[in-house]
Amino acid sequence: xxxxxxxxxxxxxxxxxxxxxxxxxxxxxxxxxxxxxxxxxxxxxxxxxxxxxxxxxxxxxxxxxxxxxxxxxxxxxxxxxxxxxxxxxxxxxxxxxxxxxxxxxxxxxxxxxxxxxxxxxxxxxxxxxxxxxxxxxxxxxxxxxxxxxxxxxxxxxxxxxxxxxxxxxxxxxxxxxxxxxxxxxxxxxxxxxxxxxxxxxxxxxxxxxxxxxxxxxxxxxxxxxxxxxxxxxxxxxxxxxxxxxxxxxxxxxxxxxxxxxxxxxxxxxxxxxxxxxxxxxxxxxxxxxxxxxxxxxxxxxxxxxxxxxxxxxxxxxxxxxxxxxxxxxxxxxxxxxxxxxxxxxxxxxxxxxxxxxxxxxxxxxxxxxxxxxxxxxxxxxx
Ligand SMILES: [Zn+2]
Numbered sequence: 347x348x349x350x351x352x353x354x355x356x357x358x359x360x361x362x363x364x365x366x367x368x369x370x371x372x373x374x375x376x377x378x379x380x381x382x383x384x385x386x387x388x389x390x391x392x393x394x395x396x397x398x399x400x401x402x403x404x405x406x407x408x409x410x411x412x413x414x415x416x417x418x419x420x421x422x423x424x425x426x427x428x429x430x431x432x433x434x435x436x437x438x439x440x441x442x443x444x445x446x447x448x449x450x451x452x453x454x455x456x457x458x459x460x461x462x463x464x465x466x467x468x469x470x471x472x473x474x475x476x477x478x479x480x481x482x483x484x485x486x487x488x489x490x491x492x493x494x495x496x497x498x499x500x501x502x503x504x505x506x507x508x509x510x511x512x513x514x515x516x517x518x519x520x521x522x523x524x525x526x527x528x529x530x531x532x533x534x535x536x537x538x539x540x541x542x543x544x545x546x547x548x549x550x551x552x553x554x555x556x557x558x559x560x561x562x563x564x565x566x567x568x569x570x571x572x573x574x575x576x577x578x579x580x581x582x583x584x585x586x587x588x589x590x591x592x593x594x595x596x597x598x599x600x601x602x603x604x605x606x607x608x609x610x611x612x613x614x615x616x617x618x619x620x621x622x623x624x625x626x627x628x629x630x631x632x633x634x635x636x637x638x639x640x641x642x643x644x645x646x647x648x649x650x651x652x653x654x655x656x657x658x659x660x661x662x663x664x665x666x667x668x669x670x671x672x673x674x675x676x677x678x679x680x681x682x683x684x685x686x687x688x689x690x691x692x693x694x695x696x697x698x699x700x701x702x703x704x705x706x707x708x709x710x711x712x713x714x715x716x717x718x719x720x721x722x723x724x725x726x727x728x
Pocket of ligand 1: 472
């Protein structure tokens with residue numbers, strides 16, 4: 347290992363020791379640690395409050411006039427069932443433990459790239475390292491950051507096996523509350539069973555998912571939570587179903603929501619007594635695709651030496667929150683999403699080291715460019 351790679355591994359481990367499992371997140375202590383580290387490197391760092399106990403770290407360094415480029419990843423991680431997942435270990439050329447690739451390893455690589463850029467600074471542009479809270483649940487950290495924020499491009503640190511990814515699936519999460527009529531369970535025909543109504547919707551949802559697969563759309567639908575019933579001998583008058591619909595990069599949230607409404611309308615046609623209310627659940631993510639012909643994409647691809655971008659990112663990221671503010675995004679980082687939420691999460695140390703180069707090269711390519719004109723940015727984002 348080079349001395350720099352040793353630092354990247356050590357800082358990954360330091361950050362993995364902060365137990366920022368979301369829920370509840372508790373990112374404040376890690377945000378404070380990171381702000382101190384970035385300040386010591388010569389960055390101007392602030393801890394931005396998100397909610398009690400939760401915070402972002404935003405560290406900035408200005409090299410000269412020109413574009414503002416953001417390295418963004420997250421401080422929180424998913425929970426772990428096994429205690430050993432919380433004990434970082436270096437073994438067989440890999441770093442194991444919660445956060446190794448999602449996303450404390452990528453964050454350490456971004457920090458190392460900042461260190462290199464400060465040591466050998468370009469003459470133009472501003473670099474921001476933004477480590478945000480709550481990516482794994484409600485994105486409150488990224489939403490707090492992008493509120494009243496502008497930049498010319500963002501590099502999102504998530505595990506993509508170091509391939510630049512320029513498109514992502516979206517996510518539509520709905521709560522469907524079925525209402526029935528309670529009755530004694532010895533005379534169920536006098537009531538209307540809300541669980542039975544929900545069951546029909548769940549079965550139709552399974553068929554809908556099968557159709558999405560058959561159509562070859564890279565989309566999915568799943569019922570993920572069911573809550574209903576109060577007592578063994580009562581016909582339930584309420585049942586809630588949460589569904590998680592993942593959107594292909596070329597779909598829209600409105601169209602996906604309309605398809606779920608159609609399923610409910612079809613059930614209503616079969617059973618006019620069916621009654622429900624639909625509401626938003628969790629965070630919604632607009633899918634996106636950045637055309638590879640755009641200047642932003644061609645600069646990024648050229649910088650990292652890739653002929654084509656990697657496949658669309660299957661999971662959620664904070665990229666859509668930047669895109670919705672007109673800031674083009676590339677998702678790039680060491681490790682594989684397969685290992686990201688597993689009990690034995692790991693990342694290849696060689697990939698961590700390579701990511702430092704990639705982040706540095708991306709930043710230099712984008713910092714050295716003139717800012718995208720707003721027309722170009724519109725083209726990228728349409
Ligand atoms: Zn992540």
